[in-house]
Amino acid sequence: MDGDDAKWQRWRREIFGDPSDGPEFEALLEAARRDPRTVERMLRAGLAEGDSVAAQSFIALAAAGLAPADAVSILRTALIRAQDEFRIRVAEGLYALTRDPGWATPVAGLLSGARSEFVRLDAAIALAGFPPTTALVRAMAAAVQDREYLVRYHAANALLRWAGDRRRVDHVPDLFAKITDRSEAAWRSAAEELTSRLRG
Numbered sequence: 756m757d758g759d760d761a762k763w764q765r766w767r768r769e770i771f772g773d774p775s776d777g778p779e780f781e782a783l784l785e786a787a788r789r790d791p792r793t794v795e796r797m798l799r800a801g802l803a804e805g806d807s808v809a810a811q812s813f814i815a816l817a818a819a820g821l822a823p824a825d826a827v828s829i830l831r832t833a834l835i836r837a838q839d840e841f842r843i844r845v846a847e848g849l850y851a852l853t854r855d856p857g858w859a860t861p862v863a864g865l866l867s868g869a870r871s872e873f874v875r876l877d878a879a880i881a882l883a884g885f886p887p888t889t890a891l892v893r894a895m896a897a898a899v900q901d902r903e904y905l906v907r908y909h910a911a912n913a914l915l916r917w918a919g920d921r922r923r924v925d926h927v928p929d930l931f932a933k934i935t936d937r938s939e940a941a942w943r944s945a946a947e948e949l950t951s952r953l954r955g
Contacts, residue, residue, distance in 0.1 A: 763800035763809075764821050767785040778808045780815035787821040795823040802845075810844035814851040815940055817867045827852050834861060839874045850885060859885040863894040866910075872903040879906060882915035892953055899946040902938060907942060909913070914949040 801809025
């Protein structure tokens, strides 16, 4: 597999360009139409390296109807050892392929359990793209009470979105005041108000 790992890095640069600019997927789709077997082999190598761009590629391929036949199996295998941001991207890929909202569960686990605030806020952003379930709403309400402001901010945005409100929380003054407050009581009050909007 070492050969494929080195090839993945070269192929990644050719297909996605400078990673600091964020991946573009047009060249991937062209390659998938032209030579789907090579694309699958390279993406397998990328997943083996824990590369989030490889996981994101399955979302782009699924949207274009170009995903490999065994894409779900490939990503399920990757999810077993996936951690942090890579785990989020693999779960998003599985959701894109299957539309099974159960793939939110690994992301929700990171929302509540990841040590890094950046992983927790990434999880909150990703979960906003899943349909709300009772368990997810509960997890997001707990995240509105996270000790880190940015996690609270993105969790509040997700709950607003699920309630059908497209505003960001900083455009809802009473809620914004609560999540920017220093007291846990204010965060708890924000979580209760947001969940009540969903019930209403």
